[in-house]
Amino acid sequence: MKHFQQDLQRPKKMATFRILILGDPGVGKTCVSNLLANSPMTPTRSSRTVSDSEWTVQVRLHQYTPILECPPLPMEGLEGPEEPEERPAASGTMHFVEIYDMNRAAKECPGDRKPLYRKMDGIVLVYNLQDMESQDNLHDWMYGPLLEISQQRKRKRLLNHYHVPILVVGTMLDRLPERPPNRRGAIAHQLGVEEILIDCLDPNALGKGTRNQGKVSHFLNRAVDWMRSLE
Template identity: 65%
Template sequence: MEQHLPLTPEWTSPSSSERSIQWKLQREPPHVSEVIYFVEFYDKNSSISKSRVDKNPLYKNIDGMVLVYNMEDMQSQDHLHDWMYGPLLEISQRRHSNHKRLLNRQHVPILVVGTMLDRLHKRPLRRYGTIAHQLGAEEMLLNCLDPHSLDEKTRNHGKVCNFLNRAVDFKMFVP
């Protein structure tokens, strides 16, 4: 059965409603009414180019950020490091009247995902200079060939659930 999702406003991202992912979070205690949360993925490297002015409304309403980099090309992590200050600045200016430090651990929830673990000859050591360490964020490394890497009760599944719960809390408690 095909579900029909609401259309995504054009200014939010180059994605279509067919590619949007709907996450229904199970939380304790159960709410009187079920609330559905949507996660929209925004690809900053999309072929559709948007100016900074077009991106501002998107950045101001971010409740969580998932930063994905290619472990085969560590420059992709450097590019994320350079890019993330735009959204963090917009969030800080909109939601925090006292202009909290951008990299404060109490800031917008961030999950860092390293992909292509399966293509590396040896697993990378945890380094203190990684973007996840600098942001005080959790990091998960994904083997793109392992269909069970996000199964229930795995460490990665726990990290995703924790991130989504923190994003919901951020939305509710930091308007």
């Protein structure tokens, strides 16, 4: 992936963290990636996107804000490792975010993705609200990357509150006859992570001041903390 880093020409002293988008084909991963990467400084895809036959990578800037909260307890029945020593970044520090979205062509030429997975600092799991099978399939999509990250980062357990930060996104909200109850879906509940439900065609789905935008910012801040704690 060296050509991505060369093409993006980021400042040498600005830290970069990486987010992986996972989910079935057709659930709206590209739209989610577009929404996550869109910002006043990178308003159009042409100004923020690099692509090859296997991956599309979008880039944006994120201003880090420290997370002031008590660490969550491990989920029932799973004993997680001790919380790693955190080395939080300074408040207001700008970071580059690289958002990796696997192209459909990747299934034809899978290659070895393990080295890339090991460098991830966050995962976004995407499913279609109209197709609950696509939510069930997320377990298969995330297992390989979580295993590689866990082994690389010397984490003994995969499913605990100290795993790499994860955000769950349900798409096609506009196609449902009514909005689902205000509660987390099965996989978000299992992982103990935040979930957002969006209409991918709504450019303001992650707009400033919305609850969804707040959850995304929280997720990105946690990804920065994860990256910094493992340096």
